[in-house]
Amino acid sequence: MTNKPLKALGVGLGSTVALLMACGQANAATCTTSTPLATVLAAGFSCTEGNTTFSGFTASGADVATTVVEFAMVSPTMDAVTLSRDGGTFAPGSVTFDFMATETAPHLIVEASVGIDVGTVMPVATTVTTFNGLATSPATLSNSQSGFVMFGSGVSTVAADNTSHIPSGAFVSSLTDIFSERRETAVPEPASLSLFALGLLGLGFSRRRRS
Numbered sequence: 019m020t021n022k023p024l025k026a027l028g029v030g031l032g033s034t035v036a037l038l039m040a041c042g043q044a045n046a047a048t049c050t051t052s053t054p055l056a057t058v059l060a061a062g063f064s065c066t067e068g069n070t071t072f073s074g075f076t077a078s079g080a081d082v083a084t085t086v087v088e089f090a091m092v093s094p095t096m097d098a099v100t101l102s103r104d105g106g107t108f109a110p111g112s113v114t115f116d117f118m119a120t121e122t123a124p125h126l127i128v129e130a131s132v133g134i135d136v137g138t139v140m141p142v143a144t145t146v147t148t149f150n151g152l153a154t155s156p157a158t159l160s161n162s163q164s165g166f167v168m169f170g171s172g173v174s175t176v177a178a179d180n181t182s183h184i185p186s187g188a189f190v191s192s193l194t195d196i197f198s199e200r201r202e203t204a205v206p207e208p209a210s211l212s213l214f215a216l217g218l219l220g221l222g223f224s225r226r227r228r229s
Contacts, residue, residue, distance in 0.1 A: 046071050049089035052104070056082045058117075065089065067097045069125040070197060072117055074177075077101065079113035095199050101180075102192040107137065110186040119176045119197050126172030129198040133164040134182060137189035145182040145193065150175075172200065 049065035055077060057063060064073035067089050075087070080101065085108075088100040101115045121127055130149040138161075145159045150173065154165030169176075178195050 046073070051090070052086045052088050052102075054082075055080060055085040055087055055101075058087045067091055068094070069122045069199060070097045070127075071120045071122070072099060073120070074116070074118040076116045077114060079111050080108060080115070092196060096196055097199075098194055098196045099178075100192050100194040105191075107189040107191050108182070108184055110184050110188065113180075113182045113184065113190075113193070115178075115180045115193060117178055119178060119195075121174050121199055123174070124201050125199045126174055126201075127169060127176050127197050127199050128172045129166055129168050130176055130178065131164060131166035131196045131198075132159065132178075132180065133194050133196075134159060134162065134190060135192040135194070136161045137191065138187065141185040141188050143182060143184045143188040143190045145180065147178065147180045147195070149179075150177055 046064035046066045049067040058075040064071055068091050084106060086102050086104045088102050090098040092098050132147040132154055134145050136143055142160045147154050149167040152167045154167050156165050159165050180193055182190060182193055184190050
């Protein structure tokens with residue numbers, strides 16, 4: 019795997035992946051930069067990126083053998099999770115990708131955003147994402163659009179539910195969720211920062227697709 023876009027963002031992450039004990043009391047390992055989809059779908063998988071622990075992964079419509087989940091600390095207050103074909107594209111149909119993001123106190127998630135990376139303008143691929151059941155703004159994303167949800171005073175846990183509908187001829191290579199956090203006494207992150215981070219990730223994925 020070469021020309022990793024997340025490495026281009028200067029991400030330096032650990033290389034340990036662990037399974038939680040069935041009782042869920044074991045500490046989650048540090049998330050790896052690129053983890054096989056099969057690994058995150060294993061029962062009890064959990065990993066931590068900065069102050070955020072990711073768990074409860076489910077997915078459908080993505081080839082387990084060729085799909086990876088990429089974790090990145092975009093900034094000290096932003097963590098990204100990307101479902102990626104690692105240089106390829108997803109097959110036509112519906113792709114779902116769901117998981118939980120939980121903050122370590124006193125940190126809270128104040129915003130969650132989503133973006134998709136595509137290689138064509140037509141036909142149009144659409145994505146619908148909810149965070150804690152709340153629809154993004156805009157609610158339906160087409161091709162390279164981004165959407166976000168603000169949580170007001172912040173929440174400690176977010177359930178991310180993504181569904182992409184990919185028509186024949188569309189080339190979708192990745193779907194990224196970004197979580198912006200703050201400490202309870204801090205000022206919430208503005209929405210523009212999360213969308214800017216999604217743009218940076220998109221540029222990286224585009225460079226990899228052309229290579």
